[in-house]
C-alpha cells in the first residue's frame with residue numbers, strides 16, 4: 279500500500295483521502311495485543327463490514343495507559359505479532375505509530391495526530407470491545423476524544439454492552455458510538471499467556487504465524503508473577 283507523510287517510512291501511515299469528492303473511512307483498532315488473537319481479528323473484520331471501512335489499522339499501544347509496564351511484552355514483539363496476524367488481509371494494516379511515541383500511550387494523542395495528518399474527507403473510527411467502552415470515562419481527556427472520532431463498540435463475552443451504553447449515555451459527553459454485535463469469541467490475551475505458561479495448546483485461538491512467533495521467541499513461558507519477581511528481584515507473590 280502506498281505510504282505518505284510522517285517522515286520515516288517506518289512511521290508512515292496509510293495514504294488515504296486523495297480524492298476530495300469522496301469520503302474515506304479509516305478504522306483504528308487499538309490494543310495491547312499481547313498477543314493479538316482471533317477475538318481482535320473478528321472484531322476488526324465485523325467493524326469493517328458493518329461500517330463500510332476502507333481500511334482498519336491495528337495500532338499496538340507503546341506503553342498502555344492501564345497496564346503495568348513490567349507485565350507487558352516488548353512493543354517490538356507485540357508489533358511483530360500484529361503484523362504477522364494482519365498481513366493476509368488487504369483491508370488490514372499494522373502501524374508502528376504508537377510504539378514509536380515515548381511515554382504513556384493515550385488515544386487522544388493518537389487521534390489528534392491522525393486528525394492533523396489526514397484531510398477532512400477521512401473519517402476516523404476507533405474500534406473497541408465492550409470492556410474498553412465501560413472504562414472510557416477514565417481515559418485521558420474524554421471530552422476531546424468524543425470530538426475526534428466515532429467509536430465502534432463490539433460485544434465481548436463476559437462484558438455487559440447495555441451497561442456500557444448506559445455509561446456512555448449518562449456521561450453527558452457527546453460520544454458518537456456505533457454498537458455492533460460480533461460472533462462471540464471468548465478469547466483473551468490473558469488466557470493465551472496463561473495457557474502457554476501452563477504448557478497448554480493455543481491452537482485455533484490465534485493465527486498459526488503468531489503461535490510460531492510465540493514458540494520461536496519463548497514468549498509467555500513464565501506466568502506473570504514470576505516475570506514480575508524477576509524484574510523486581512523479589513521472591514514473593516505480588517498479585
Ligand SMILES: Nc1ncnc2c1ncn2[C@@H]1O[C@H](COP(=O)(O)OP(=O)(O)OP(=O)(O)O)[C@@H](O)[C@H]1O
Nearest residue numbers: 308309310311317406407410434463465466467468
Ligand atoms: N474476544 C474479544 N471480543 C471482542 N473484543 C475484544 C476481544 N478481545 C479483545 N477485544 C478488544 O480488543 C481491544 C484490544 O484488547 P487487548 O489487546 O487488551 O486484548 P485482551 O484480550 O483484552 O488482553 P488482556 O487479556 O491482556 O487484557 C480492546 O478494545 C478489547 O475490548
Ligand SMILES: O=C(O)c1ccc[n+]([C@@H]2O[C@H](COP(=O)([O-])O)[C@@H](O)[C@H]2O)c1
Nearest residue numbers: 308309310339342343384385386417418
Ligand atoms: O487514552 C487513554 O487514556 C486509554 C486508556 C486505556 C486504554 N486506551 C486504549 O484502548 C485500547 C485498548 O486498550 P487495552 O489496554 O485494553 O489493550 C488501546 O488502544 C489503548 O491505548 C486508552
